Amino acid sequence: MKKQAAGGLAALLSVSGLVVGAIGSVTASSASTRPKATSGRTLVIDNSFELVTADPGHMFEPTGELVDNALYDTLVTFQGGNFKAVVPDLATSYQSLDNAKKFIFHLNPKAKFSDGTPVTSADVVWSLNRMVNLKGNPSFLLAGETITADGPETVVMTSKTPNPGLPFILPNPATGILNEKVVAAHGGTDAANASTKDTAENWLNDNSAGSGPYILKSFSTTSQVVLTANPNYWGPAPAYSTVVLRNTATAAIEKLDVQRGTNEIALDLDPSEDTGMSGVQIKNGPSPNVLFMFANDNPKISTISSNPDVQKAIRYGIDYSGLLTLAGKGSVQSPGVIPTVFAGSLPASADAKYDLTQAQQWLAKSGLGHPKLTLTYPTAITVNGLSFDDAAARVEQYLDQVGFDVTLQPQSVEVALGTYRAGTEAFGLWYWGPDYPDASDYLVFAPGNLVGLRAGWTSLEAPAIATQAQKVAETTGPTRDAAYQTFQRTLNAEGPFIPLIQTAEVVVGTKGIKNLQANGLWLVDLRNLG
Amino acid sequence: MNRTRARRVTPAGLGRFLARRLGIGVVLIFGITLVAFVLTHVVPGDPATANLGQRALGDPAIVKAFDHEYGLDKPVVEQYFIYLWKLLHGNLGVSEQSHRAVLTDLSQYVPATFELAIFAIIFSIIVGVGLGVVAAIRRGKPIDAGLRIFSLLGVSMPTFWVALFAFYLFFFRLGWLPSGGRLSPGLTPPTKITGFYTIDSLLHGQGSMFVNALEHLILPAFVLGIFTVGTVLRFTRAAVLEVINNDYVRTARAKGLSEWTVIRRHVMRPALLPIATVAGLAFGSLLSGTVFVEQIYSWQGIGEYAYTSAINLDLPAIMGVSIVVAIIYIIVNLLVDLSYSVLDPRIELR
Numbered sequence: 001m002k003k004q005a006a007g008g009l010a011a012l013l014s015v016s017g018l019v020v021g022a023i024g025s026v027t028a029s030s031a032s033t034r035p036k037a038t039s040g041r042t043l044v045i046d047n048s049f050e051l052v053t054a055d056p057g058h059m060f061e062p063t064g065e066l067v068d069n070a071l072y073d074t075l076v077t078f079q080g081g082n083f084k085a086v087v088p089d090l091a092t093s094y095q096s097l098d099n100a101k102k103f104i105f106h107l108n109p110k111a112k113f114s115d116g117t118p119v120t121s122a123d124v125v126w127s128l129n130r131m132v133n134l135k136g137n138p139s140f141l142l143a144g145e146t147i148t149a150d151g152p153e154t155v156v157m158t159s160k161t162p163n164p165g166l167p168f169i170l171p172n173p174a175t176g177i178l179n180e181k182v183v184a185a186h187g188g189t190d191a192a193n194a195s196t197k198d199t200a201e202n203w204l205n206d207n208s209a210g211s212g213p214y215i216l217k218s219f220s221t222t223s224q225v226v227l228t229a230n231p232n233y234w235g236p237a238p239a240y241s242t243v244v245l246r247n248t249a250t251a252a253i254e255k256l257d258v259q260r261g262t263n264e265i266a267l268d269l270d271p272s273e274d275t276g277m278s279g280v281q282i283k284n285g286p287s288p289n290v291l292f293m294f295a296n297d298n299p300k301i302s303t304i305s306s307n308p309d310v311q312k313a314i315r316y317g318i319d320y321s322g323l324l325t326l327a328g329k330g331s332v333q334s335p336g337v338i339p340t341v342f343a344g345s346l347p348a349s350a351d352a353k354y355d356l357t358q359a360q361q362w363l364a365k366s367g368l369g370h371p372k373l374t375l376t377y378p379t380a381i382t383v384n385g386l387s388f389d390d391a392a393a394r395v396e397q398y399l400d401q402v403g404f405d406v407t408l409q410p411q412s413v414e415v416a417l418g419t420y421r422a423g424t425e426a427f428g429l430w431y432w433g434p435d436y437p438d439a440s441d442y443l444v445f446a447p448g449n450l451v452g453l454r455a456g457w458t459s460l461e462a463p464a465i466a467t468q469a470q471k472v473a474e475t476t477g478p479t480r481d482a483a484y485q486t487f488q489r490t491l492n493a494e495g496p497f498i499p500l501i502q503t504a505e506v507v508v509g510t511k512g513i514k515n516l517q518a519n520g521l522w523l524v525d526l527r528n529l530g
Numbered sequence: 531m532n533r534t535r536a537r538r539v540t541p542a543g544l545g546r547f548l549a550r551r552l553g554i555g556v557v558l559i560f561g562i563t564l565v566a567f568v569l570t571h572v573v574p575g576d577p578a579t580a581n582l583g584q585r586a587l588g589d590p591a592i593v594k595a596f597d598h599e600y601g602l603d604k605p606v607v608e609q610y611f612i613y614l615w616k617l618l619h620g621n622l623g624v625s626e627q628s629h630r631a632v633l634t635d636l637s638q639y640v641p642a643t644f645e646l647a648i649f650a651i652i653f654s655i656i657v658g659v660g661l662g663v664v665a666a667i668r669r670g671k672p673i674d675a676g677l678r679i680f681s682l683l684g685v686s687m688p689t690f691w692v693a694l695f696a697f698y699l700f701f702f703r704l705g706w707l708p709s710g711g712r713l714s715p716g717l718t719p720p721t722k723i724t725g726f727y728t729i730d731s732l733l734h735g736q737g738s739m740f741v742n743a744l745e746h747l748i749l750p751a752f753v754l755g756i757f758t759v760g761t762v763l764r765f766t767r768a769a770v771l772e773v774i775n776n777d778y779v780r781t782a783r784a785k786g787l788s789e790w791t792v793i794r795r796h797v798m799r800p801a802l803l804p805i806a807t808v809a810g811l812a813f814g815s816l817l818s819g820t821v822f823v824e825q826i827y828s829w830q831g832i833g834e835y836a837y838t839s840a841i842n843l844d845l846p847a848i849m850g851v852s853i854v855v856a857i858i859y860i861i862v863n864l865l866v867d868l869s870y871s872v873l874d875p876r877i878e879l880r
Contacts, residue, residue: 039774042716044715060586136592137585139586143589202630218718242716246711248824249825249828253709253710253826260701263709418579421587435583
């Protein structure tokens with residue numbers, strides 16, 4: 001017994017010694033405060049992570065875009081949240097030839113990777129081909145493009161059909177340029193079978209091989225991502241020596257963090273949460289996320305939804321200002337499917353107008369009496385803080401006033417996506433977030449295209465509009481934006497879609513942050529922050 | 531476990547007991563893999579839809595590559611047997627959401643939750659048993675009434691509310707404790723030995739790291755433990771009341787022993803059996819029920835991993851989590867049963 005007690009005491013003393021010894025090495029700095037960077041400033045950002053990978057070839061999530069935008073340069077990019085024009089990045093200039101079937105990019109000879117080696121056209125060709133051949137989420141971005149090098153500083157991209165939107169696709173961080181030699185040495189390949197042979201993703205989740213202003217120090221899809229300034233960056237040095245991106249699942253916690261000044265930026269507050277905050281800077285603006293409804297045009301799915309008079313009644317029967325109140329400060333009505341922040345969008349004067357009398361007249365004209373509508377939508381998800389459940393409840397209220405008998409059918413995202421993709425939903429409430437900030441991304445709403453088919457709208461039923469969409473896709477030059485506007489007016493007049501609103505994006509930061517701006521593509525632009 | 535008036539546990543008896551329980555455990559785990567596999571296949575939804583973007587879904591080649599990569603292009607029964615075969619070789623597959631081996635993910639998340647749950651259960655047992663004894667000794671007095679109300683509040687207050695309130699008070703208002711996460715932003719975790727940041731930092735002699743990890747642990751462990759405190763308090767009070775008026779306790783008092791000695795030696799020992807049972811059950815539920823606390827305190831543990839796996843229909847991750855939770859329950863139940871024979875030598879393990 002004594003022996004046992006003595007043994008236990010010895011063990012206790014050992015553990016105590018370990019604890020005391022370790023605590024004894026505590027330095028004077030408070031442990032609860034943020035560790036000081038060795039030099040320069042540290043920026044801490046709270047974000048509810050949507051993050052799978054840091055490998056540009058696989059990446060297609062918002063948090064991943066934020067990270068990769070800081071790590072990797074692209075051929076061209078956007079400046080300061082202006083998505084209507086591209087500016088040089090790795091390419092000092094580009095030429096569009098052969099009716100936008102051919103693009104020539106001239107690389108900046110000063111550009112170099114974080115290891116000091118120059119960025120060459122071979123790196124560009126290899127990186128972009130790898131992204132396509134990995135057959136991941138972003139592969140569609142450059143599908144159909146043939147990418148070749150014409151000398152060490154020239155890249156040529158050609159396609160069989162005109163692709164005037166290409167310059168607006170290339171700022172996507174998924175098209176970030178990797179250091180070929182470094183990544184290939186860690187299992188990367190751009191071969192046609194890259195989807196099964198490329199093994200570089202794990203390495204790229206621990207290291208970066210780009211030419212951007214930051215390099216990857218540590219990466220976790222669940223806790224934090226740490227970036228440090230690239231000492232070999234070929235552009236102006238970034239303002240922060242260290243950027244810590246923290247995964248914070250709760251907006252209320254982000255709010256308290258930024259208000260107390262513990263962390264500098266909160267990316268996930270919605271407009272209702274930023275009210276009453278003081279001592280911080282709040283940036284509200286319209287996001288490129290468009291909330292829309294559709295009434296299925298296929299009579300086999302619903303004879304009610306496919307009735308053009310019903311579709312008009314719905315369009316006039318929605319109180320758009322009520323939805324804007326719900327979405328909060330910064331949200332705007334979407335005059336067409338293309339959000340107002342992109343080139344080719346319609347002006348605010350084209351907004352659909354709420355007119356209950358007209359809505360009731362169109363419903364009466366349909367001869368359907370008080371038809372029943374079942375509105376399907378994904379439940380328990382939000383877009384920039386706007387709950388689909390709340391938006392659907394408002395729609396139900398408005399359409400009941402018109403004379404419809406609306407039943408809400410909330411479904412889990414996975415279930416709702418199944419019927420949505422199959423084109424079997426009679427009435428749907430969804431949103432479209434941009435794959436890339438160009439009007440061509442919205443041709444999916446044309447009859448016979450991806451979203452058009454989901455709304456039961458085939459090219460056989462609307463051949464003239466399908467042809468119009470094809471022509472718009474090939475339009476280049478100064479008439480391009482006007483062509484997209486005309487296309488949207490046609491969609492509004494004859495299509496089964498009812499564009500509703502663009503939700504508000506909000507970014508909140510401490511007073512000391514310069515150039516703070518919400519960014520619809522990569523949440524916040526680390527390159528511009530000061 | 532069988533309770534009889536029997537002899538002390540012999541090494542051979544203990545060996546037989548452990549072997550039998552191990553065998554049952556293995557069967558249980560395979561049963562759970564089957565249930566989890568069937569459930570994840572009968573729920574509506576498609577992993578490709580949950581994990582691929584809208585445009586990628588429109589490209590059959592990309593969907594095919596995804597299905598091929600995760601073995602979803604094979605018949606369901608074949609998928610299950612392939613999974614079992616890999617499981618027997620220690621391979622839990624690759625997560626569709628993180629693109630990493632599920633084993634790698636679990637080796638990161640399980641220790642995080644374990645560290646939190648162990649601190650929470652230690653806090654719960656110390657506070658719950660202590661207050662339960664006080665409530666029993668002062669039965670019918672105001673302090674007993676107060677503790678019963680406290681216990682009721684502990685078990686009835688929603689965890690997410692307590693978590694948010696505690697965060698607001700102790701971090702935002704008072705500034706006594708740090709914000710969420712396991713460490714302050716930018717700190718690199720200690721090199722992994724156990725996965726417990728507190729222990730690993732000590733083993734590496736990183737004192738400031740240890741203090742930092744401990745500070746981050748206090749609030750979530752307190753919130754997670756507050757529910758269990760209420761439960762343990764109620765069970766302890768009831769267990770102590772059951773034995774405190776027995777003849778042998780009166781005899782002990784009549785012998786002139788101090789009240790503390792009477793409680794410690796003659797009351798607590800028999801009362802510990804039901805307390806051990808409830809503590810074991812509580813530990814299991816702590817481990818599998820941490821999702822709210824983990825979300826609010828940005829504590830990247832198995833609760834949050836299970837949640838994101840479920841909403842993304844990440845089959846390999848769901849299976850991995852199910853197996854880990856099953857193993858934890860089996861081990862905790864085993865430890866509770868073993869503790870019976872330690873607490874009461876009359877109990878034989880068979």
